[in-house]
Amino acid sequence: MLALLWLIPTLPLAGFLILALAGARLPRPVIAGVGVGSVGLAALVTVLVGAGFISAPPAGEAYTQILWTWLDVGGFRPQIAFYLDPLALVMILVVTFVGFLIHLYSTEYMIDDPGYSRFFAAMNLFVASMLVLVLADNLLLLYLGWEGVGLCSYLLIGFWYTEPANVRAARKAFIVTRVGDTAMAIGLFLLFASLGTLQIQEMMEAASEQWAVGSAPAIAAAALLLGGAVGKSGQLPLQTWLPDAMAGPTPVSALIHAATMVTAGVYLIARTYIIFSLAPTVLTIVAVIGAVTLLMAGFSALVQTDIKRTLAYSTISQIGYMFLALGVGAWTAAIFHFMTHAFFKALLFLAAGVVILALHHEQDMFKMGGLRRQLPVTFWSFLLGAASLAALPLVTAGFYSKDFILYEVFISEGSLWLWLAGIVGAIITAIYAFRMVFLTFFGEANHHLDHRPGLPMKLPLVVLAVLSIIGGFVELPATLGGLHLFSDFMEGAFGPPAETTGPAIRTELLLQIASVIAALGGVYIAYLFYRQRPALAGQLANSTLGRPLHRLWFIGWGFDWLYDRLFVRPYYGLAQANKDDLIDLLPRGIARLNQALYYGLSRTQTGNIRLYALAIALGAVITIGLVVLL
Amino acid sequence: MAGIPVEHGLFLAGILFGLGLIGVLVRRNVIFMLLSIEVMLNAAGLAFIVAGAQWGQVDGQVMFVFILAVAAAEVAVGLAMVLQLYSRFKTLDSDAASQLRG
Numbered sequence: 001m002l003a004l005l006w007l008i009p010t011l012p013l014a015g016f017l018i019l020a021l022a023g024a025r026l027p028r029p030v031i032a033g034v035g036v037g038s039v040g041l042a043a044l045v046t047v048l049v050g051a052g053f054i055s056a057p058p059a060g061e062a063y064t065q066i067l068w069t070w071l072d073v074g075g076f077r078p079q080i081a082f083y084l085d086p087l088a089l090v091m092i093l094v095v096t097f098v099g100f101l102i103h104l105y106s107t108e109y110m111i112d113d114p115g116y117s118r119f120f121a122a123m124n125l126f127v128a129s130m131l132v133l134v135l136a137d138n139l140l141l142l143y144l145g146w147e148g149v150g151l152c153s154y155l156l157i158g159f160w161y162t163e164p165a166n167v168r169a170a171r172k173a174f175i176v177t178r179v180g181d182t183a184m185a186i187g188l189f190l191l192f193a194s195l196g197t198l199q200i201q202e203m204m205e206a207a208s209e210q211w212a213v214g215s216a217p218a219i220a221a222a223a224l225l226l227g228g229a230v231g232k233s234g235q236l237p238l239q240t241w242l243p244d245a246m247a248g249p250t251p252v253s254a255l256i257h258a259a260t261m262v263t264a265g266v267y268l269i270a271r272t273y274i275i276f277s278l279a280p281t282v283l284t285i286v287a288v289i290g291a292v293t294l295l296m297a298g299f300s301a302l303v304q305t306d307i308k309r310t311l312a313y314s315t316i317s318q319i320g321y322m323f324l325a326l327g328v329g330a331w332t333a334a335i336f337h338f339m340t341h342a343f344f345k346a347l348l349f350l351a352a353g354v355v356i357l358a359l360h361h362e363q364d365m366f367k368m369g370g371l372r373r374q375l376p377v378t379f380w381s382f383l384l385g386a387a388s389l390a391a392l393p394l395v396t397a398g399f400y401s402k403d404f405i406l407y408e409v410f411i412s413e414g415s416l417w418l419w420l421a422g423i424v425g426a427i428i429t430a431i432y433a434f435r436m437v438f439l440t441f442f443g444e445a446n447h448h449l450d451h452r453p454g455l456p457m458k459l460p461l462v463v464l465a466v467l468s469i470i471g472g473f474v475e476l477p478a479t480l481g482g483l484h485l486f487s488d489f490m491e492g493a494f495g496p497p498a499e500t501t502g503p504a505i506r507t508e509l510l511l512q513i514a515s516v517i518a519a520l521g522g523v524y525i526a527y528l529f530y531r532q533r534p535a536l537a538g539q540l541a542n543s544t545l546g547r548p549l550h551r552l553w554f555i556g557w558g559f560d561w562l563y564d565r566l567f568v569r570p571y572y573g574l575a576q577a578n579k580d581d582l583i584d585l586l587p588r589g590i591a592r593l594n595q596a597l598y599y600g601l602s603r604t605q606t607g608n609i610r611l612y613a614l615a616i617a618l619g620a621v622i623t624i625g626l627v628v629l630l
Numbered sequence: 631m632a633g634i635p636v637e638h639g640l641f642l643a644g645i646l647f648g649l650g651l652i653g654v655l656v657r658r659n660v661i662f663m664l665l666s667i668e669v670m671l672n673a674a675g676l677a678f679i680v681a682g683a684q685w686g687q688v689d690g691q692v693m694f695v696f697i698l699a700v701a702a703a704e705v706a707v708g709l710a711m712v713l714q715l716y717s718r719f720k721t722l723d724s725d726a727a728s729q730l731r732g
Contacts, residue, residue, distance in 0.1 A: 605730070606728060607727075607728030607729055607730040608724075608725055608728045609724050609727070609728075610654070610655055610656075610658070610663075610724060610725070613651075613654050613655060614655050617651055617655070
């Protein structure tokens with residue numbers, strides 16, 4: 001069963017090849033069949049492989065499938081090889097399943113688009129690249145997948161390329177993530193130079209043998225890998241590309257910019273967690289980046305009017321939670337939150353897509369409202385997704401994963417501030433989640449619906465809504481029965497958890513009560529501001545303190561403005577100054593010199609034969625004189 | 631022959647060569663320039679003869695016969711060009727024929 005592993009990335013890749021080569025000539029049902037079918041088959045194979053893996057775990061809790069040697073240069077021998085362990089299994093399950101549902105949804109969402117086959121080709125290529133990324137056995141193959149998803153992200157953000165703004169957004173996403181990728185590439189060079197291999201497992205062993213905790217190479221390598229993770233996952237300070245990435249079609253936002261690709265950074269850190277454990281300083285930075293990002297993005301999400309931008313900031317904020325968990329060494333909690341987040345955030349995007357399509361591509365939440373009765377399935381699934389995002393207690397998956405993170409943050413040493421950031425972030429999350437619900441689905445209903453969702457759009461909503469609820473029941477805290485299916489499973493990837501004498505169960509209960517209060521309080525605040533007394537929000541936004549703050553949050557804390565002044569304009573200025581290419585001065589100078597020589601020498605060609613004779617005679621005299629004298 | 635030292639012969643050849651060169655440089659009339667070239671050629675021939683006599687070799691005289699042949703050919707071509715020059719420019723002034731200037 002495990003031997004089928006190679007099929008999982010190959011199937012979407014085959015789908016991509018078919019669609020890219022012949023897509024323009026195929027009828028739409030066939031395109032949809034190939035696009036959805038390839039990912040669906042990959043999901044089926046994933047289930048088979050997963051069942052095989054769980055029923056008969058291979059030795060060492062990991063299975064490696066070597067396909068062929070990629071290249072062999074000097075001592076450098078990366079292989080095309082897939083490595084399946086519990087971490088990779090969870091990732092491929094989420095990627096193929098959520099990917100399949102989103103592909104299914106897209107068959108209806110994109111039906112009128114002239115670029116139907118191009119869309120599915122890029123989506124299939126994305127799924128294939130993402131699977132290569134998470135299954136890669138060495139960091140070079142991982143980097144291939146990493147750049148592959150970056151490319152697909154670029155192609156799909158700029159999918160409607162006739163609009164200049166979309167192209168700008170795509171370019172911005174590509175360039176900003178490239179900053180992080182460059183750091184990561186340097187990190188790979190460093191790792192190879194000092195450890196002699198890029199094969200992840202060998203590398204981890206070598207690193208823990210050769211590097212002391214807190215030694216300089218470990219810190220440098222971890223910091224450089226973190227650079228890549230920060231860029232891909234839209235964390236501070238490279239988060240500016242993600243809100244603009246919403247220029248792409250909504251299924252793209254759901255798949256790439258919410259569920260899978262943006263969590264690649266989380267995966268990278270979890271995958272190389274041993275290197276990060278050897279660099280506690282960097283780990284602290286990870287936690288601080290996570291905490292600050294989740295707060296800043298949360299505040300920005302509070303004031304957005306565009307439903308997709310709200311969700312984008314929310315994604316940045318939720319990935320901030322994952323980084324926070326990684327930063328305190330709670331690898332399992334981070335991956336758990338990745339999983340639940342993939343379910344509910346994909347759901348929210350897809351439901352938002354239904355609304356956007358129904359309202360003639362209107363994305364402003366303040367122009368929506370009252371859709372509760374008109375789009376009941378969408379309303380209920382959006383509500384469940386928002387509840388999971390807001391971490392409503394006991395029933396939602398988001399509650400269990402977020403609570404797990406907050407608990408781990410609390411018991412890690414000296415992290416009261418981080419925990420506080422997390423709990424404040426939880427309040428904000430609940431507020432903006434239900435702000436979306438109230439603005440979109442409650443209030444006056446006065447819309448003529450453009451498009452009512454059919455089965456291909458409803459089915460993914462329902463499935464994801466169910467997953468957003470039950471997805472959390474695989475890991476229950478000690479206060480609620482202490483079920484540890486997920487963390488037991490993850491032990492295969494991260495080793496047994498360090499024996500900590502955690503706080504008494506009473507403390508844990510108190511922590512949970514705190515997060516329950518945070519979630520419910522947030523929902524109440526949202527209810528107060530956007531349902532009961534809608535004028536209040538406007539008053540607050542227009543107060544002396546509120547207005548500049550509102551403005552600041554709305555533009556995402558002004559990072560775009562800052563980067564524009566700091567990097568973009570100086571760069572344009574430099575390009576302007578260098579328009580004639582300074583490097584060209586040298587070759588052009590040589591040409592000038594030759595020209596001057598030519599004009600100078602051609603002066604001597606007077607046509608006067610006696611002068612020539614004189615020159616010959618003088619030359620002869622000088623030559624003979626030199627021979628005689630020297 | 632033994633009475634004349636070799637330096638004298640070479641000195642005479644040098645003076646003749648110098649006179650010929652000055653003639654080429656200062657005269658504008660093409661005919662006179664050709665004459666001066668003949669003087670220079672004969673100076674070179676004289677130098678060969680003197681050197682051949684010094685070493686008791688026949689080579690110097692052989693070279694002189696060659697130079698005579700070259701001089702004859704040169705005069706034939708040169709006079710033909712003088713005729714062309716005159717028919718085109720109506721003058722024998724070499725400075726007038728400076729159309730090849732750069």
